[in-house]
């Protein structure tokens with residue numbers, strides 16, 4: 005009986021270990037001002053950035069039939085609307101005659117934690133949102149670096165998070181911080197757990213049955 009109880013406790017412990025492994029959350033920082041990330045997107049209209057197992061697909065969406073590409077400099081990350089001499093290539097602006105915008109899709113469920121913009125003055129505005137339920141109009145807070153915190157924005161895998169210029173002379177998209185919740189199923193550990201569980205149940209049944217069958 006003690007052996008059965010020990011096995012049962014070991015099984016529960018293993019299950020809890022597997023559960024903790026499959027629900028670990030990590031804060032990931034896509035710092036677009038850094039060369040590590042910015043240079044990957046620079047000159048491209050769509051590219052992937054990956055940290056650990058989280059892949060974010062950044063897409064600069066064209067408007068009015070004119071292509072746009074991401075632009076990374078030492079101090080800014082923006083969108084360059086190709087062929088427009090009036091556009092500020094290192095900012096997300098409307099110099100070309102329309103508000104530039106981008107989308108980000110993730111390969112797993114993420115929780116948005118923070119968006120950081122710069123060159124975003126007090127008279128400027130930007131749109132951030134996804135789906136039909138989550139949207140906010142961001143207002144510039146300073147001419148330097150503005151941080152916007154989020155606590156309840158869970159973005160499903162494959163859903164487009166949109167960031168768009170709305171008003172003002174443009175801003176730099178410096179970084180986005182996310183919490184990724186991985187839901188893996190480690191095959192070996194799950195099989196081990198299933199095996200121990202069946203052994204535990206088998207021993208428990210044998211312990212219950214044996215006093216009834218042995219005189």
Ligand SMILES: [Ca+2]
Nearest residue numbers: 083092095097
């Ligand atoms: Ca621009």
Ligand SMILES: [Ca+2]
Nearest residue numbers: 123125173174
């Ligand atoms: Ca500005």
